[in-house]
Amino acid sequence: MSSPNASLRQRPGKDKSKVVINGDRHEDGPANTYEPLKNSVTREWDYKIGLTIVTILAFVTRFFGISHPNEVVFDEVHFGKFASYYLQRTYFFDVHPPFGKLLFAFVGWLVGYDGHFLFDNIGDSYIDNHVPYLAFRSLPALLGALTVVVVYLIMWESGYSLPACVLAAGLVLFDNSHVGQTRLILLDATLVFFMALSIYSYVKFYKQRHEAFGRKWWKYLLVTGFCMSCVISTKYVGAFTFFTIGCAVLIDLWDLLDVNRREGALDLLTFAKHFAARAVGLIVIPFFFYLFWFQVHFAVLSRSGPGDDFMSPEFQETLSDNLMHQASVDIQYYDYITLRHKDTKVYLHSHPDTYPLRYEDGRVSSQGQQVTGYPFNDTNNEWQILPMEQGSKAGSLVLNGDIVKLRHVVTDTMLLTHDVASPYYPTNQEFTTVPLDVAAGERHNDTLFEIRMEQGKKGVPFKSHSGQFKLVHHPTKVAMWTHTTPLPEWAFKQAEINGNKNVQQSSNIWYVDDIPSIPADSPRLIKEAKKVKSLPFLVKYIELQRAMFYHNNALTSSHPYASLPYQWPFLLRGVSFWTQESTKQQIYFLGNPIGYWITAALLAVLAGILGADQLSLRRGLDALDRRTRSRLYNSTGFFFLCWAAHYFPFYLMGRQLFLHHYLPAHLASCLVTGALVEFIFNVDPVLDDETSATISAKKDKVASRMPEKARRSFQTAQERLKGQSMFATWVATGVVLAAVLYGFYFFFPLTYGWPGLTPDQVNARKWLGYDLHFAK
Incomplete structure (x- = not known):
């Protein structure tokens, strides 16, 4: 596969001396043509008429009833909220890059929205809260409609026949999943649009291969890079588009190295x-565009907000109104403090109860006093921070890197960890406490912990809130850690605290939440106004990237509507977006089953054709001519690569996956379907100038050797075969689109959330046991 298409169609430009004949472009028209000039001009208009109809239908299907429901639907709670945060300039955190969310914020700014509504709950009324939700939803609807147009243009620019263009575009046009995702405040419309535009612009770039380094060559190269940048700047799965285009580019470069190239080495x-x-x-340029959107992100979000907790104290100091830094206080030795885990928010807690002698798996504990994580503030959460040597450093500041002890105030015992396995993690150490006399004697070393502040230099003051730190056991070098799985009843289902040998793990971080021993009139509580600090862009960018990747990979919990990649091509499961009990209306995210099954079947057919062709070549049988094989591998094969690159990587992911992750791959499968139907019915492709001229010359040479009567019979036979192939392709296209249109109409109420369905009507739509609402 050397390119998206080995014989790409040249659309006519503004040069009036060039006319289109049978879809080919010639200088002033050749002397011998097999179709009248009138038909060739009509054919160009056929494509334009088809494009016009497809465009109108795309806008109708995407914008029809877009105001319903006038309530928050599914993930609009996230992406609508993010737009409001942008407009309020309030810092938030999300696992996706900023480009798609910035577009929504830009729409809100255009219509004068101030971001007062935070999209807290599914079902909240847009009307009552005066939210310009139609403007927000119009953005994905516009991009969704244009995606259908781009699919049509990809096929047209790739030289496919009109029915192939109509079929590929029609499969996206009448697909319920594409429609459903483009009518709501979601990111997928932006992702899929720029993915399709990347393919289209690369096809345009490749068609300029004979005019390398020309103005158009550079234009389409840079446009391709920009579009790919927009894809990955919306969601990180945009990397699959880079892989698709990258493979085609590498193969193209490999071909350029060939000394036997027709154009010369x-x-x-x-x-x-x-x-x-x-x-x-x-x-290079796409990467700079990618960085640019993060620069805009940081520039807009200048105020403290709900995303602060995901960032380091140094990052938070770059935000105005940051509550953490306003509440931070220097910690002195002998202060009473409460420690809280950054991720789970539980307090370091202890109580007189002890660990059981044996755990459920038979392992033996120390039977020491339990040290656990407790989600509520309580006196058992108070610890006194003490110096390594008792009686020293009274009133002195605790500094980063100091070795300290922690005394549990209520039970008057000292915190320690030792080489005893924790309840849930045999590889991690148990945390417990011991009496003061034991801690001062033989267990002294086991009670020593080092304060290691995140991002802080050694010797800087240790502060509450802003002084996020790891508590590292001095002798064994394990870090105090907790997690979300609760302990059994013997620990009152509180969180386990243990010593993590992986000290670098980011979930080891704690902070001091309160210092209850400080008097209310203490001068330590007097605050001076702090200036907002600044950090270099790359420092902020790298920190945010680490947090995004970490939390994205942590999305492994189960979800009732999650699905696996093998289910997507066969549409085995959908997602419930919205329900309304009073009207029995619901939005259930589901593709068009007929369209999905047809495209999945033809993907398998293509794989079979390619396999059979390779096998026949091995046995010395050549069933395809060079031009047909080149088109099959280079054009249809490129579309198949696009599908595979956007589908198979999901099998390697451990995070939550949903049907909408298949949308880019489904679009590619629609391109494959359109191309393969044309191949099956052997419709002559629309060729570029060079290929068309070569074929015409060969036909003219054959025809010139025939008697006049035989020549006319030959031409008539050629025209008849073309007409029969085109007719068969139109029939196949019509049958497929009729079936797809039926599926689209049948599942219309679930896509548009209107009208409500009776239980019998709901059950009739459970083709594969979809978990629809109101079925009883």
Whole structure:
């Protein structure tokens, strides 16, 4: 596969001397053509008429009833909220890059929305809260409609026949999952649109291969890079689009190295220019655009907000009105403090109860006093921070890197960890407490802990709230850690505290939440106004990237509507977006089963055709001509690669997955379907100038050797075969689209949330046992 298409169609430009004949472009028209000039001009208009109809239908299906429901639907609680945070300039955290969310914020700014509504709950009224939700929803609807147009243009620019263009676009046009995702305040419309536009612009770029380094060549190269940047700047699965285009580029570069190229071999300097141009246009410039959206993100979000807790204290100091820094107080030795875990928010807690002698798996404990994580504030959460040597450093500041002890105030015992396995993690150490006399004697070393502040230099003051830290056991170098799985009843289902040998793990971080021993009139509580600090952009960017990747990979918990990749092509499961009990209306995210099954079947057919062709070649049988095989591998194969690159990587992911993750791959499968139907019915492709001229010359040479009567019979036979192939393709396209249209109409109420359905009507739509509401 050397390109998205080995014989790409050249659409006519503004040069009036060039006319389109049978879809091909010629200089002033050749002397011998097999169809009248009138038909060739009509064919160009056929494509334009088809594009017009497809465009109108795309806008109708996406914008019809877009005001319903006038309530928050599914993940609009997230992406609508993020738009409001942008407009309030309030810092938030999300696992997705900022580009798609910035577009929603831009729409809100255009219509004068101030971001007062925070989309807290599914079902909250937009009307009562005066939210311009139609403007927000219009953005994905617009991009969704344009996606259908781009699919049509991809097929047209790739040289496919009109029915192939209509079929590929129609499969996306009448697909319920594409419609459903583009009518709500969600990111997928932006992702899929720019993914499709990346493919289209790369096809346009490749068509300029004979005019390398020309103005159009550079234009489409840079547009391709920009579009790919927009894809990955919306969601990180946009990396699959980079992989798709990257494979095509690498194969194209490999072909340029061939000394037997028809256009002639390239010298190494020229090849280096080709390589460098593609590297700059498709890697360097897209990366700078990607960074640019993060720069905008940081510039807009200048105020403290709900995303603060995900960032380091140094990052938070760059935000105005930051409550953590306003509440931070220097910690002195002998203060009473409460410690809280950054991720789970539980307090470090202890009580007189002890660990059981044996755990459920038979392991033996120390039977020491339990040390647990407790979610509520309580006197048993108070600890006194003491110096390593008792009686010293009274009133002195605790500094980063100090070795300290922690006394549990209520039970008057000292915190320690030792080489005894914790209840749930045999590889981690148990935390417990011991009496003061034991802690001062033989167990002294076991009670020593080092304060290791995150991002802090050694010797800086240790503060409450802002002084996020790891409590590292001095002798054994394990870090105090907790997690979300509760202990059994013997520990009152509180959280386990243990010593984690992986000290670098980011979930080891704690902070001092309160210092209850400080008098209310203490001068330590007097605050001076703090200036907002600044951090270099790359420092902030790298920190945010780490947090995004960490929390994205942590999305492993089960979800009632999660699905696995093998279920997507067969549409085995959907997602409930919204329900209304009073009207029995519901929005259930589901694709068009007929369209999904057809595209999945034809993907398998293509794999079979490619396998059979390779097998026949091994046995010395050549069933395809060179032009047909080139088109099958280079064009249809490119679309198949696009599908595979956007589908199979999900099998490697451990995070939650849903049906909407398949939308980019489904679009690619629609392109494969359109291309394969044309291949099956053997419709002559629309060729570029060079290929068309070569074929015409060969036909003219054959025809010139025939008697006049035989020549006319030959031409008539050629025209008849073309007409029969085109008719068969139109029939196949019509049958498929009729079936797809029926599926779209049948599942219309679940996609648009209107009208409500009776239980019998709901059950009739459970084709594969979909878990629909109001079925009883």
